[in-house]
Every structure is written in structure tokens, then in C-alpha cells.
Amino acid sequence: SQQGEEDPQALSIQEGENATMNCSYKTSINNLQWYRQNSGRGLVHLILIRSNEREKHSGRLRVTLDTSKKSSSLLITASRAADTASYFCATEASGSRLTFGEGTQLTVNP
């Protein structure tokens, strides 16, 4: 069963704007990860946040985690056309298995 649910399903913004995607999950987790997928390609790992962390940064990416609300957000600042892709959250609860959400399709218009 899918644990993560992303919101919104699709997001369209102009270059230079910030993009925020949200992820909710149902059970306790060890960590939450965000991945990016360009059309027809494999997924690329972006960032991992552990259950005892609240915020993490990597370049133009900022991830927050609220375990009390079982939710996470991914913020991409100063977006570029090359950021156009699908973004997935994935949760690890136990046994090294990742459970993926259905993704947010981000379109950045030049």
C-alpha cells in the first residue's frame, strides 16, 4: 500500500519562483527521502531527512519534516526550467524498504 501522498499532483510556475510540494504519510518512519524523475528516466535521490530532524538544506532545496503531523515539504527556490520533472517522496519505516508516493509533476515555464 502507498504510504506517501504528495500534494499538489501538478504544479506549474514561472522561472525564478519558488516551488513547494507536500507529502503526507501514515505510519512512523525512520527517514523520509525525496527523489526526482525526469520523463521516462530513473529516479535520482535528492535529499534524506531523518525522523529526529526537522529541517535540512541542500543547495536550492529545503526539506522540512513534522513527525507529529506525519508530513514533509520540499521547497525548491529560484526555480529553473531544468527543474521540470516529477518529484516523489519516499518513506522508510523498517527493513530498508522504501514506500513511494504518487508524485508531484512540476513544470517550470521559461
Added chain:
Amino acid sequence: DGGITQSPKYLFRKEGQNVTLSCEQNLNHDAMYWYRQDPGQGLRLIYYSQIVNDFQKGDIAEGYSVSREKKESFPLTVTSAQKNPTAFYLCASMSGNGVLYGYTFGSGTRLTVV
């Protein structure tokens, strides 16, 4: 360069045929995974293996089989028992420190039933 190689990139299967998708990694990763992705949807886990000669069913294992005879290789067979096999199949691997670095994915195999 280290990475995961999936082959073929595109695969066509006739009704009733078994087909095998290849996944090879040279990252020295212990764990390997097979996911299925349908259009506009997330990934669903088919099978995974955390060590050679051992594997476990994921959420949608029916109609699929795997083997893990070598650390580098984790082939997936889509059998005729899988009623709706048309999908994008992704293989991934993870090192023992995966909690730090996440999964590494291959570029996928698109399977179509004709």
C-alpha cells in the same frame, strides 16, 4: 563509472510469454529492488533482496519471479501469470549505508504487451 544498468530499454512481449529484465550493478551494494511504475503513478515494490541467495516479496509480487545468485545481478522475470504487465520497471540498489545516501536507480525498462 559505477552505476546500475538495466536492459533492454524497451521490451515487447506477446501474450503468454515469459520475459526477463536484466539489472546489473557495479556499486558493491548489498540490497537490490524491483519497482513497477504505471503512467502518472508512483512506484510499487515487486521484490527485493538484501543479500545474495535471499529475496522477499514486495507489495505486488504475483506474476513475477526473481533470483539473486550474484551480488551484482538481480534479474526479474515477468511470467504469463502477470495479467497486466505493461508498465515501466525500475531497478534500484542500496549500500549498507543507504540510510545516508538513499537508493540508486537504473534508467528503467519499458515493457509492452503486444
